[in-house]
Amino acid sequence: MTDETLIGPGFADPVFQSQGAFRAILAALAEPGTRQAVTEGLTPPNGLHAAAATALLTLADYETPIWLPPALRDGAAGAWLRFHCGAALVAEPGRAAFAVIDGLASAPALADFDAGTDQFPDRSATVIVQCAALEGGEAVTLSGPGIPGTRTIAPAGLRDSFWAEVAANSEAYPLGIDLLLCHADALFGLPRSTRIEGAF
């Protein structure tokens, strides 16, 4: 057995680690732009940040197909998620309930993911964006539910068209995908209800 196919452990204490992680994700989406740290103690597989791996382990299971970049899907991360979540890994972004994308990758576009339907906007995808850092990048101003006035975030390592795509996503409200921007064990939530302003 090579390192590529060796599957590392998941949560040591699934009940409380997933509860703690869920509360961090809930706070992130309820108060967009606040930095939340997920519970420590998880060694993510190659290619996934700890926050992305923890979020998927907390939320994904056999009911939620996951889209991963092909390199991750065929590697250790894909095997790890198949084993621990029992989730199907799909090749078309439009079929996924959860997805992990790299902030700098040019494809797939955010519009390729399922934005829900007008009668069931909850059936949209949740996309986890892995960034180079959660600060030091281009600053954007957030407003909307969960934000008293405005908040500013500046995650680094995102493709040039990223914020324009996020702004287009929130234009379609109440349709749209919800985003989690993560690096290492921290994340920002960016639900579709958040309006974005910046120099993009």
Place this chain on the structure above:
Amino acid sequence: MTLHTPVTQDAAQPAYNYAYLDEQTKRMIRRALLKAVAVPGYQVPFGSREMPLARGWGTGGIQITAAIIGPQDRLKVIDQGADDTTNAVSIRRFFEKTANAKTTEATDEATIIQTRHRIPEAPLQAGQIMVYQVPQPEPLRKLEPREAETRKMHAWAEYGLMQVKLYENIARFGEVTTTYDYPVLINGRYIMAPSPIPKFDNPKMHMSPALQLFGAGREKRIYALPPHTSVKSLDFDDHPFRIQSWNEPCALCAAADSYLDEVVIDDQGKRMFVCSDSHFCETRREDGHRGAMLADATSSGLVGESKL
């Protein structure tokens, strides 16, 4: 042959998962909660489970609390504002038993407040989570019984019917006669049922610093209000929304700004008005506020000496 094998005390203890629900159910509820938070006021369908109490007794709120509660939380449960009524006591005991939950009656100490039909008088704080028990999540249901139709009305924001209902109320009675479960518009998009809280509590939802989650177990819906979200009670320019007011303050603690319940105290038609929020009223009495009937209520045993 022995038909009955005696079961030892240890083996008879039920082996529940933490907070009663299994982990897959919690994941399903957690996913629904995240989508509900992302689309404030929209009702997310979820697979409501059978709970060890009847539907309609708060199973929606219990399932939400079970999916979010952890060892760091301190839980407060109220029923019509009171910490000591049947529904509140049994739900509090349920979580003490299944989740070893720390509980409190103090609003400012609680991290999770599960409620039936009231919002506490003490202002909610950032970081607190309100969990509402909702009997009927669909504000349009009495106007349009078909789910397929109400779903389209929400999808296309066709809310004229609700305005017509309020208008007919005014045309017939001179004012909107809805006093509880008063419909609200969330974030300028979805009309939402605030659960049967008195309309007195509606303004507390607007831009509240706390996260508010709503669970309807029998109707299988979850919806949510993130903090700092606009909540507008529906009204007309010439008939603005008004909350209830009373002619007299609370008979026990003299509060003039809280929601009062009418209590019949004898068979001669005597009655008094007291705060519905029991913890708020007790705190005020401990601080030395004395209402007009506090002495009578104490001598007749309606209010305990220790609460003075």
